[in-house]
Amino acid sequence: MLLASLVAAASLIPLGFVVAMTVAAGWETAVALVFRARTLELLGNTVLLAAITVPLCIVVGVGGAWLVERTSLRGSKAWAVLLAAPLAIPAFVNSYAWVSAVPSLEGVFSGVLIATLSYYPLVYIPAAAVLARLDPAIEQSAASLGLGAWSVFFRVVLPQLRIAIAGGALLVALHLLAEYGAFAMVRFDTFTTAIMEQYRSTFNGAAGNMLASVLVALCLVLLAAEARLRGNARYARIGSGAQSTPTRLPLGRWEPAAQGALAAVAVLAVGVPLWIVGRWAVAGGAAIWQTAELAHAVGSSLWLGLLGALVTTVVAFPLAFLAVRFPGTLSRTLELANYVTSSLPGIVLALAFVTVSLRMVPGIYQTTGLLVAAYVLLFLPRALVNLRAGLAQAPKELEEAARALGKAPLTAFVRVTLRLAAPAAAGGAALVFLAVVNELTATLLLSPLGTKTLATEFWSLSSEIDYAGAAPYALLMIALSAPVTYLLFQQSKKAAGQ
Structure with a gap:
């Protein structure tokens, strides 16, 4: 105890630090620093980034999980691993690769691109685990009542993913608030990049402390929102029962489109970083x-x-x-x-x-x-x-x-x-x-x-724009991260009873 x-x-200690620094600055100074134009600009950037990135991660994560676990998708086991693989590539390494490939990348949409490709697995992995263990009898009962495939998905399956989506979305949003390197490389200002700049220029000055207090407030708001969205509803049965094998929805003529969409995600999130980092390593x-x-x-x-x-x-x-x-x-x-x-x-x-x-x-x-x-x-x-x-x-x-x-x-x-x-x-x-x-x-x-x-x-x-010199460090980080990412993926499948 x-x-x-x-x-x-x-x-x-961190919460106490933020509160103490806010009190020490005084009410008038704190208000002036928090409500200045720079803070409002950073707040707008952060809200816009989250408002675009989080829904995109949900769409890609849930869509990929549904295709892998609930359809007749060919090569579903290989796609399951590939869709989780971006977690092995740190976001700032992903940003480095994309900036190397497209030097003109900058601004909010570049940040959205990097963040979505880096963080959608935080939604995909829990969503896939839930879909894998979801009792298909629920869907079969809904279908027997006359609901079509899309109605079953939106009215029956999607509500069962509520906790997974809420938790994954929270993790994505918190990563967006915390990320520094990825956004600094594409020259997109967030609270974290601005705090780091303040620290380097004034060593923990009042402006940096006030930015930190706003960032802490945003974190607490996100935690409260996730708890409210998750709610207290039950999504589990008592006992394992005799669960039947899920019936996979045939894709038919949509198979090429599904394969193409997953291939695009894999190429952008995994192929491009590995290719660019490998190319710089060879060039060096x-x-x-x-x-x-x-x-x-x-x-x-x-x-x-x-x-x-x-x-x-x-x-x-x-x-x-x-x-x-x-x-x-x-x-x-x-x-x-x-x-x-x-x-x-x-x-x-x-x-x-x-x-x-x-x-x-x-x-x-x-x-x-x-x-x-x-x-x-x-x-x-x-x-x-x-x-x-x-x-x-x-x-x-x-x-x-x-x-x-x-x-x-x-x-x-x-x-x-x-x-x-x-x-x-x-x-x-x-x-x-x-x-x-x-x-x-x-x-x-x-x-x-x-x-x-x-x-x-x-x-x-x-x-320092020494991309060739940085390549070995990027490759070694990926090499150290890959086994743990695979372990995380396997643990999620075991939890799903696969």
């Missing part, structure tokens, strides 16, 4: 692979990724244990505090850590410990969700049975509970590792002097 409370308290020759900086970046990324994954998983364990073994208002409140913090952009959390560390404990600024602490708060839910699921598969009755057979409490806990939860813990740690390896903004602000990761070195070289 004490450990879980301490973790939750630490997670409130062997010299770009034989640098001390590349070896250092690989080592640093692996070290920080492993350390961040280990510490985050260990920190998440008390919270997961409390949520599973002692459910109640307190455990839900502690868990919610971590979810709210993790939804904040890395730039806001990094600014909070910079300010708090310099003012209270200057010695920890730009240390590995502070950087790992930021990773923990940013990515804790990735480990928490998996651990909670794993601990749920290890009920306390099994541990009590082991103790009844003569095992000491600690031995019973280790040999029963920890053993059963280990696979879930490993899955959560893998997801945290992936996030740490590809993290950019917090690492740029908090990493110790001389520390270079694949993400920060890629960003440094690509910002």
